[in-house]
Amino acid sequence: MNVVMLVVDSLRAKSLWEGGSAKTPFFDRLRRESVCFERAYATECWTLPSHMSMFTGLLPSQHRAHFQTMQYAASQPTAAELLARAGYRTEVITRNSIFDGAVPGVTRGFHRNATILSPRRGLNPLSVMLALSKPRFRRQILSSGFFSAGQRMSREFVGRFARATVPADREALAHLLARMEQLDRQRAPFFLFCNLYDVHVPYAPVERSIFRPLRKPSSWSETLRMPFVLPKLGGHAYLREGFQLSERSRQLLHARYHAAIELMDAKLGAFYEAAQSSGLLRDTLLIIASDHGEAFGEHSLYLHDASVYDVHLRVPLFVRHPARAAERVSDVVSLRHLFGLIRAAASGSTLHDTILDPEFRAAHPIAIAEHFHYPGVRNARREFRGDLAAAIAGNQKVIVRRDGAFGYDLARDEAERAPHPMGLEDFAARCRAEGTTLSTAAKALAHLQRFRGGTGAVGLAA
Numbered sequence: 001m002n003v004v005m006l007v008v009d010s011l012r013a014k015s016l017w018e019g020g021s022a023k024t025p026f027f028d029r030l031r032r033e034s035v036c037f038e039r040a041y042a043t044e045c046w047t048l049p050s051h052m053s054m055f056t057g058l059l060p061s062q063h064r065a066h067f068q069t070m071q072y073a074a075s076q077p078t079a080a081e082l083l084a085r086a087g088y089r090t091e092v093i094t095r096n097s098i099f100d101g102a103v104p105g106v107t108r109g110f111h112r113n114a115t116i117l118s119p120r121r122g123l124n125p126l127s128v129m130l131a132l133s134k135p136r137f138r139r140q141i142l143s144s145g146f147f148s149a150g151q152r153m154s155r156e157f158v159g160r161f162a163r164a165t166v167p168a169d170r171e172a173l174a175h176l177l178a179r180m181e182q183l184d185r186q187r188a189p190f191f192l193f194c195n196l197y198d199v200h201v202p203y204a205p206v207e208r209s210i211f212r213p214l215r216k217p218s219s220w221s222e223t224l225r226m227p228f229v230l231p232k233l234g235g236h237a238y239l240r241e242g243f244q245l246s247e248r249s250r251q252l253l254h255a256r257y258h259a260a261i262e263l264m265d266a267k268l269g270a271f272y273e274a275a276q277s278s279g280l281l282r283d284t285l286l287i288i289a290s291d292h293g294e295a296f297g298e299h300s301l302y303l304h305d306a307s308v309y310d311v312h313l314r315v316p317l318f319v320r321h322p323a324r325a326a327e328r329v330s331d332v333v334s335l336r337h338l339f340g341l342i343r344a345a346a347s348g349s350t351l352h353d354t355i356l357d358p359e360f361r362a363a364h365p366i367a368i369a370e371h372f373h374y375p376g377v378r379n380a381r382r383e384f385r386g387d388l389a390a391a392i393a394g395n396q397k398v399i400v401r402r403d404g405a406f407g408y409d410l411a412r413d414e415a416e417r418a419p420h421p422m423g424l425e426d427f428a429a430r431c432r433a434e435g436t437t438l439s440t441a442a443k444a445l446a447h448l449q450r451f452r453g454g455t456g457a458v459g460l461a462a
């Protein structure tokens with residue numbers, strides 16, 4: 001069976017599934033036509049660690065690909081490595097720079113890496129400013145002497161990154177469809193992973209540009225404001241003492257985000273329709289998920305960073321398996337268990353012991369997430385200078401920081417506004433009251449203990 005994994009970068013569940021959100025007829029259709037996991041949790045709040053958990057089945061403390069390492073060096077084979085060994089064609093399709101080869105180990109096992117950039121070549125100053133606001137790119141530029149006359153390569157590098165902010169997911173999906181057709185004709189089983197980037201900041205609000213057409217006065221005002229608003233968020237600036245963003249700017253970003261989601265919905269819908277009508281989904285496991293959410297001022301945060309809150313961890317997850325009927329699943333699941341599903345589909349084994357199996361979900365009722373903080377921000381607020389962990393079981397959630405553990409009742413407090421100090425043993429007792437076995441609760445408890453008072457000295461979880 002083929003495997004196609006589509007990750008819509010930065011798409012939070014909150015914007016799809018709550019009243020007054022983006023209008024998404026295709027996602028609504030998927031909800032009816034696939035196994036829709038309504039409570040899926042990422043293991044981290046940003047791209048690198050979250051993807052590595054999906055690729056390996058491990059938590060960030062186990063695969064150790066995060067802000068403090070910026071590489072994947074663990075010996076555990078990735079899904080791509082396993083499938084390549086089994087004779088699959090394995091390919092990455094994206095313009096997200098995490099997968100461009102600069103972060104060691106991330107694309108281990110993929111035969112081919114297609115970077116799809118917008119066909120529009122013209123650059124604008126805002127996209128260059130955005131490129132320069134990323135700490136990783138700034139470091140590269142400084143170390144390579146970007147401003148010296150001989151550094152054409154570096155300027156090309158920034159130009160390329162700036163172009164990557166321009167929407168191109170329609171082209172990425174067309175490329176994916178073409179590869180599916182070609183490999184299907186060659187009768188080669190394939191694992192195609194596509195990270196879609198149009199919902200990511202700068203939240204392009206129209207099909208072909210990061211600016212709205214200048215027909216209305218409101219578009220003029222937005223276009224004039226963007227060069228001030230977006231770079232303000234660069235370099236993890238919102239983690240610093242005294243950071244502020246006006247309500248008007250916050251609303252502008254949020255409206256652009258929802259416009260980008262609506263455009264993504266149409267692009268994915270067209271891809272799905274084409275793949276289905278050409279018979280390409282007949283023997284294909286199709287996964288559509290996101291790697292993490294996005295914040296617009298919730299918990300004083302922006303983008304995706306420094307958080308184990310639901311706004312960052314709860315993501316949409318749809319699985320379309322040829323042998324499975326559509327269903328809505330309300331159990332808590334962790335995205336890291338997609339690894340087992342991909343492995344099972346590729347090896348032709350039963351779906352027993354995968355997230356499509358209710359018994360497996362009952363045996364893994366606690367989703368654990370972690371955050372390894374970004375250490376490079378000067379004057380970061382104290383609460384953003386430590387690592388975090390969270391566990392979710394049913395409607396019970398606990399967040400562990402170095403200054404204590406805090407409980408949330410998600411049934412009454414979905415926005416996590418009312419934390420109450422909670423002992424970890426209390427959380428384990430509540431898990432047990434919700435039906436979790438003693439050994440599962442004890443394992444989660446032992447894992448969370450390691451984050452108490454800690455800043456990164458975290459060992460391997462069981």
Ligand SMILES: [Zn+2]
Nearest residue numbers: 009010047291
């Ligand atoms: Zn991401």
